[in-house]
Amino acid sequence: MTSPLKTLDVVGIGNAIVDVLVQADDNFLADHALSKGSMALVDEQQADRLYASAGPGLETSGGSAANTLAGIAQLGGRAGFIGRVRNDQLGAIFAHDIRAVGARFETPAAVSGPSTARCLILVTPDAQRTMCTYLGASVGLDPADLDLELVRQAKVLYLEGYLWDSEEAKRAFIAAAEVMRDSGGQVALSLSDAFCVDRHRQSFQELVDGHVDVVFANEAEICSLYQSESFEAAADQVRGRCRVAALTRSELGSVVLSGSESFRIPPYRLGELVDTTGAGDLYAAGFLFGYTRGDDLVRCGQLGSLCAGQVVTQLGPRPQASLPDLVANHLG
Amino acid sequence: MTSPLKTLDVVGIGNAIVDVLVQADDNFLADHALSKGSMALVDEQQADRLYASAGPGLETSGGSAANTLAGIAQLGGRAGFIGRVRNDQLGAIFAHDIRAVGARFETPAAVSGPSTARCLILVTPDAQRTMCTYLGASVGLDPADLDLELVRQAKVLYLEGYLWDSEEAKRAFIAAAEVMRDSGGQVALSLSDAFCVDRHRQSFQELVDGHVDVVFANEAEICSLYQSESFEAAADQVRGRCRVAALTRSELGSVVLSGSESFRIPPYRLGELVDTTGAGDLYAAGFLFGYTRGDDLVRCGQLGSLCAGQVVTQLGPRPQASLPDLVANHLG
Numbered sequence: 092m093t094s095p096l097k098t099l100d101v102v103g104i105g106n107a108i109v110d111v112l113v114q115a116d117d118n119f120l121a122d123h124a125l126s127k128g129s130m131a132l133v134d135e136q137q138a139d140r141l142y143a144s145a146g147p148g149l150e151t152s153g154g155s156a157a158n159t160l161a162g163i164a165q166l167g168g169r170a171g172f173i174g175r176v177r178n179d180q181l182g183a184i185f186a187h188d189i190r191a192v193g194a195r196f197e198t199p200a201a202v203s204g205p206s207t208a209r210c211l212i213l214v215t216p217d218a219q220r221t222m223c224t225y226l227g228a229s230v231g232l233d234p235a236d237l238d239l240e241l242v243r244q245a246k247v248l249y250l251e252g253y254l255w256d257s258e259e260a261k262r263a264f265i266a267a268a269e270v271m272r273d274s275g276g277q278v279a280l281s282l283s284d285a286f287c288v289d290r291h292r293q294s295f296q297e298l299v300d301g302h303v304d305v306v307f308a309n310e311a312e313i314c315s316l317y318q319s320e321s322f323e324a325a326a327d328q329v330r331g332r333c334r335v336a337a338l339t340r341s342e343l344g345s346v347v348l349s350g351s352e353s354f355r356i357p358p359y360r361l362g363e364l365v366d367t368t369g370a371g372d373l374y375a376a377g378f379l380f381g382y383t384r385g386d387d388l389v390r391c392g393q394l395g396s397l398c399a400g401q402v403v404t405q406l407g408p409r410p411q412a413s414l415p416d417l418v419a420n421h422l423g
Numbered sequence: 424m425t426s427p428l429k430t431l432d433v434v435g436i437g438n439a440i441v442d443v444l445v446q447a448d449d450n451f452l453a454d455h456a457l458s459k460g461s462m463a464l465v466d467e468q469q470a471d472r473l474y475a476s477a478g479p480g481l482e483t484s485g486g487s488a489a490n491t492l493a494g495i496a497q498l499g500g501r502a503g504f505i506g507r508v509r510n511d512q513l514g515a516i517f518a519h520d521i522r523a524v525g526a527r528f529e530t531p532a533a534v535s536g537p538s539t540a541r542c543l544i545l546v547t548p549d550a551q552r553t554m555c556t557y558l559g560a561s562v563g564l565d566p567a568d569l570d571l572e573l574v575r576q577a578k579v580l581y582l583e584g585y586l587w588d589s590e591e592a593k594r595a596f597i598a599a600a601e602v603m604r605d606s607g608g609q610v611a612l613s614l615s616d617a618f619c620v621d622r623h624r625q626s627f628q629e630l631v632d633g634h635v636d637v638v639f640a641n642e643a644e645i646c647s648l649y650q651s652e653s654f655e656a657a658a659d660q661v662r663g664r665c666r667v668a669a670l671t672r673s674e675l676g677s678v679v680l681s682g683s684e685s686f687r688i689p690p691y692r693l694g695e696l697v698d699t700t701g702a703g704d705l706y707a708a709g710f711l712f713g714y715t716r717g718d719d720l721v722r723c724g725q726l727g728s729l730c731a732g733q734v735v736t737q738l739g740p741r742p743q744a745s746l747p748d749l750v751a752n753h754l755g
Contacts, residue, residue, distance in 0.1 A: 111516075114743065142519060143519070145523065146523050146524070147484065147493070147519070147520040147521075147523040147524055147741060148483075148516070148519070148520060148523075149481060149482070149483050149739065149743075150481070150482035150483065150516060151480075151481050151482065152479065161479070179511075179512055180511055180512040180513050180538070181512050184443075184480070184482060187474060187475070187479070187480070188479040188480060189479075191477065191478050191479040191480075192478070192479055206512070406743070407481065409479060411446065411481075411738070
């Protein structure tokens with residue numbers, strides 16, 4: 092995984108989103124027919140209606156792949172992000188935040204069309220998050236927005252499954268993946284959400300078989316991908332189809348599969364569970380940070396587990412604590 | 424303090440601001456010549472330059488009086504807020520958040536001119552906050568924006584000293600205070616910031632002597648108002664000049680003065696000190712909630728102390744925990 096020509100560790104493509112974190116109870120989810128723990132797409136009118144009925148919010152940059160790349164940058168990795176905002180106040184916040192942690196972000200902001208994407212994240216007292224996303228300007232990401240030079244510079248291209256909900260973004264990803272292959276890098280994919288896997292199962296199966304080196308999924312997502320009844324059955328299905336599968340299981344930790352090997356990684360409990368938003372994103376951040384430095388898969392999994400363990404002790408998906416300090420304290 | 428004709432407990436006038444909370448160290452403050460713990464006014468260009476050099480942020484509705492009124496509403500008080508945003512994304516966030524806790528907010532958003540006010544709040548590891556405010560649209564609040572009917576409906580009109588930094592807002596306040604007097608209500612004032620008191624000392628002294636029933640100040644502010652060397656000397660100065668003076672002293676708790684009486688209120692330590700943003704605002708919220716219900720001054724002070732004690736255990740000036748639960752658990 093070392094390549095002297097690569098000046099970046101990971102470049103990610105994803106939806107550029109600002110999160111609005113709101114405390115809610117189970118009744119609110121029921122009243123609005125929201126499925127706890129999932130991500131639902133909403134149009135602008137639905138987004139406005141939901142927001143109007145929700146409690147006061149806390150705004151923070153989000154977006155699944157963007158959270159991962161911000162985490163990699165915070166860890167000291169060389170990270171770049173490609174995604175589309177509008178030239179509005181939320182877009183400026185998104186661009187500031189990802190650059191402020193040291194990631195490269197140069198996708199031009201749209202000067203017309205829908206506003207910057209917003210995700211209303213309802214955090215219930217059990218610390219679960221339920222997301223309603225208005226994709227706004229992020230949907231407009233197309234191959235013309237892709238900085239292929241940035242992609243070529245990276246060791247790993249990282250993609251979020253959510254991109255499959257937009258035809259333009261999907262095409263942009265496939266173009267980038269081909270460039271990545273040609274430049275000798277690897278491709279990593281997060282399956283993002285079980286409902287998202289439901290919507291794009293066949294497409295994801297083909298990807299994992301043919302185009303992806305590293306796949307990230309939680310238990311519900313990997314089970315959905317292979318329509319398996321158990322985690323073990325799903326893990327057996329994915330084994331050998333790609334170079335590495337890193338499967339997260341919440342409080343059970345994670346399992347990393349590679350060839351015939353399996354590594355069980357315990358979870359880190361670093362404090363009271365506050366909000367699971369960003370747990371998967373930060374697992375991928377820690378994992379890929381280690382992976383692109385050439386760490387063994389156990390340490391990659393530990394790095395992922397540690398970063399995920401931190402982010403669930405706070406509100407929001409971008410770690411407020413120092414990740415390098417955390418690594419120094421727990422993994423030396 | 425009971426008046427059957429009053430349908431609101433407190434109406435506040437203040438700058439309508441969205442906060443951008445950023446972690447920073449003492450070097451950052453020194454590099455930008457910022458005085459720790461203070462509020463400095465910046466123009467849009469300075470605000471943009473500071474923001475660009477700062478770390479990633481967390482956005483939340485703020486504004487001193489707005490935080491107080493939001494707290495009163497969260498406690499179950501009947502609250503209204505008057506302040507000016509622009510019709511932009513941050514303005515929509517501000518309006519949503521204050522309405523979402525049940526406060527009335529009906530000031531029309533400006534449709535042209537500067538954008539919604541932003542305050543960059545630098546939180547240092549010692550939990551102190553240092554603020555740089557771009558007043559933007561909030562400066563444009565003038566008497567025409569004042570809903571005097573809303574003011575007449577309230578038992579108490581609450582004002583932040585920061586308003587004195589804008590000529591229009593100052594005129595709006597004085598007009599509202601006169602209306603309040605005529606309708607049989609009381610006027611409360613927060614001195615806001617020691618530098619703000621420096622800028623407007625004579626004006627504030629005249630107000631406290633002639634127009635204000637309840638004054639809120641921290642130790643630095645009350646010492647600045649009377650150019651006193653000690654807290655005790657300043658407290659002797661303010662005693663008797665207005666109906667009630669509620670003076671906060673951080674970890675020493677607060678002192679409530681009324682006529683010849685003094686009440687010492689201990690602080691509440693409810694967890695690790697994270698961020699002092701909003702401590703004074705939430706003290707005023709708890710105090711005025713009790714005051715407008717006719718509670719005795721000791722309980723008013725305890726309510727203030729409790730709300731302040733909560734908000735300093737979290738990032739940002741709007742309590743994420745339930746204030747009614749807090750009151751039920753600690754004050755019965």
